[in-house]
Amino acid sequence: MGTNASKLIVETRVVSNRILAVTFAGNPKLTLVTVYSPTEGAEFDEVEQFHNELREYLHEVPAHNLLIVCGDFNARLGWEGTSSGWYYHRTTSPGEHSSNSWQSCTGTG
Secondary structure (H helix, E strand, C coil), rough: HHHHHHHHHHEEEEEEEEEEEEEEECCCCEEEEEECCCCCCCCCHHHHHHHHHHHHHHHHHCCEEEEEEEEEEECCCCCCCCCCCCCCCCCCCHHHHHHHHHHHHHHCC
16 A cells, blocks of 8 residues: 555454454545455354454444445355345355345345
């Protein structure tokens, strides 16, 4: 990260060992959330905890902030065959959790 960009950081938050959030000054502010979701082989409780933590944090981000969530969700996501226009999962458990997280945060689920 360049010196100019680092001067714009107003908050850095370690949400969990798999979720990091950085908020940059601007109009509007930019909140960048990077994640590393548990893999399909992870215990159900670990996957559930990750998605609960992500959901809780995303609800804390002010509505007027520009929000970007990126990272490795360890899921198969896409548009095909959805009625909501968001995500679907085919075979992966993390994909189902990701879909539920996004629908909860966007009010489509």
